Amino acid sequence: MTCLSATKSNSGFSAELPVSFAPEARTLPALLVQQAERHGDKRLIVVNEVARSFNDACKVAAQVAASLYDAGVRPGDAVTIICSNRIEFIDIYLGCAWLGAVAVPVNVASRGSQLEHILNNSVARLLVVEAQYLSAITGLGDKQLSFEKIWTIGKAETGAIFNVPCIEMPLGTEERAAHPSRPSDTVAILYTSGTTGLSKGVCCPHAQYYWWGINTATLLDIGETDILLTCLPLFHTNALNTFYQALLTGATLVVEPRFSASGFWKSLARHQATVTYLLGAMVPILLSKDASPDDQAHQTRITLAPGVPAQFHDAFTNRFGIEILDGYGSTETNFAIGSLLGEQRPGSMGRIRPGFQARVVDAMDNQVPDGQPGELVIRADEPFSMATGYFGMPEKTVEAWQNLWFHTGDRVVRDADGYFQFIDRMKDAIRRRGENISSFEVEQVLVGHPSVRNAAVFPVQSELAEDEVMAAIVLKEGVALQAAELLDFCQPRMPYFAVPRFVEFVEELPTTENGKVQKFKLRERGVTENTWDRDVAGYKVTR
Incomplete structure (x- = not known):
């Protein structure tokens, strides 16, 4: 599989990158070690002005892994993380991967029965929770949960919650050797929003995020001189993928606390960001604001912004000087559909990426002709470049991967040139x-x-x-x-x-x-x- 541009880009990112990461090394600990040797003290990530270099990332991962082990966490165990965009989120995520444990990031807005379901379904041994979200846990009442210990991020009342010991997250200095993880091992379980039923925990293997980083960095033309800025939450695939883009290319990632239409442009300028990340709805929000000198007072050249209506592409680029890259990916898949900027067609998601296959099918999984709408189904050529299923929900896994194709639930049309256009979610279709x-x-x-x-x-x-x-x-x-x-x-x-x-x-x-x-x-x-x-x-x- 060749996922990179055949020619060397202006930024220095070239087609040789994948061969420098052997298939067995496509795990987060192996990538951290190799990139620390290559980039040393260069900044890898900055969150709320707290920076970690490539060397720091390795060291912190080993230290947090040692603390997790001391807390009773073992390879294969789940660790739930309820945390906003803070450096501690990254530290715990890296520590879990280093130990061979599974990180379970949870949407900080989860409450009540949805949160209870996620906590019960993931069967985590340790809960790491930012202090401001402790009330969401105590609000569940005296529930029987799987946690043996709770760590808090930030100052909080410690002692015990539901008879479970609760302490502030330890900052140990001892380092632990990396667990020999395989690319097929689960690095994270990410829960879907559960809009049509119980939230499903998507099992994401190490290799899936490796390919997320490769595919996205290719289409965005990212190199080691780039500064990436995201204001999207780290507990979702989009921002986690952005971390891998920086790690794989030697770029630097800046993570902002949240999206602010009024402060977005100043943030890009302050951090000298060259690449940024938006969701479709954010583009019209930014365009709706009054024109300002800040509109082009930045160095950002491109944004990944899937789902932006065609009529906004030129307006956004002309006003802000930033190109929009569209594409398609989901927590279960990868950046499976997308085209380079010069090949894009506004309003279209692009073509299927090398290493993936896609079909548009009817209700019986029969492929429909080009120009006829149907459900998008996807499968991968590279091993473990997509999710491996839903945790603890085998029947949902079988249903979604029916006939060995992942059923996205998205209605699309493929044209004769191989470009895919999104129509709607299958459940959002209206019949009148x-x-x-x-x-x-x-x-x-x-x-x-x-x-x-x-x-x-x-x-x-x-x-x-x-x-x-x-x-x-x-x-x-x-x-x-x-x-x-x-x-x-x-x-x-x-x-x-x-x-x-x-x-x-x-x-x-x-x-x-x-x-x-x-x-x-x-x-x-x-x-x-x-x-x-x-x-x-x-x-x-x-x-």
């Missing part, structure tokens, strides 16, 4: 009056209105017990818009049957910590007293 409606396509029209900052489209049930189209709209600051005016904008731009019946203006959309809109919350809330109904208003849609 016998017609299939793509929520994503309706959203693209809505966010094209000059007064709209963000939009989410979802189905609600009508009096006829079928789907009706509802839109939750976030307006730009200081503007006013009537629902009828918005539908006037929609009518010439979409089929009549896709024009929303229900419109509700909201301050913000419910999102995960990673900025993903939680449509299940909107569906559960449905029509409210503040919702505008075009049928009640007497608004007519022209066929």
Whole structure:
């Protein structure tokens, strides 16, 4: 498998990189050792102004591994991490990998039954929790959990929680030799958002993140002189992948606490970042802000921003001087679909990457012709470059990997040139009056209105017990818009049957910590007293 550009880039990143990491060395401890020998005291990562060099990363990994071992953690054991973007998160993650344990990062917003399920399902021996999130644990009541010990990050009341000893995270100086992990061993279990059922723990092997780093760095053209900046949460695949990009290429990663539209450009400039990472919804948010001298007062050349509607690509690049790279990947897969900037087509995810195969299939897994929508299924050529299944959920693993292809749950179209276009999540498709409606396509029209900052489209049930189209709209600051005016904008731009019946203006959309809109919350809330109904208003849609 050749995942890198065939020609040497301006940054010095070249096609020779994969051969310098033998297949058996595609584990995090082996990568840390090899890159420490190569880059020494150069900065690898900076989180909240706390830096770790390549040498530091090795040393801290060995020290934390020793502390974990002293706490009773053994190779193969799980360690749950509930922590925001702090250097301690990286230290624990590296220590787990060094010891051969499994890191289980948890979304810091998890609460109640979802959190209880994750804690029970992962069967972790140790919980490492930032002090400000301890209340989420105590809020579960007197539950029977698997933890034998709890470490806190930051000052907190220590002693015992649910009769489990609780102490502040130890800072030992003893170092432990690295466990001889294999590329197939699980390095992390990441839990899905669980929007259609219980959250599933995705088992991610060492080699999967190696290939995440290679594939992403290739498409972003990252070299050792680059400075990467992310404000996305470390407990998700996107930011973890960014760490591997820096580790593999010799670049430096800067991690900010969170995304701030008002402070984003100053952050890029302050850290002299050359590459950054956004989610699709963040691009229109940044474009909605008033023009500022900060817009191009930075050195950033490219952003990985999957899912950005086509109409925003040129506007973003022209205003901010940053190219947008689209693509496709999920926690279970890898950066499996994507194209180099010169080969991109705005609105398309790109072509399948070397080392992966993709099909578009119908409900019976039969491949559909180009131009016809269906579910995207993916499999890999390289061993362990995708997830190995769902932890403790064998039936869900079999279901998702049916016929030995991973079923993404995404509806896409492949064109004759091999480019894939995202339509919507299978569960987000709306069927009205016998017609299939793509929520994503309706959203693209809505966010094209000059007064709209963000939009989410979802189905609600009508009096006829079928789907009706509802839109939750976030307006730009200081503007006013009537629902009828918005539908006037929609009518010439979409089929009549896709024009929303229900419109509700909201301050913000419910999102995960990673900025993903939680449509299940909107569906559960449905029509409210503040919702505008075009049928009640007497608004007519022209066929």
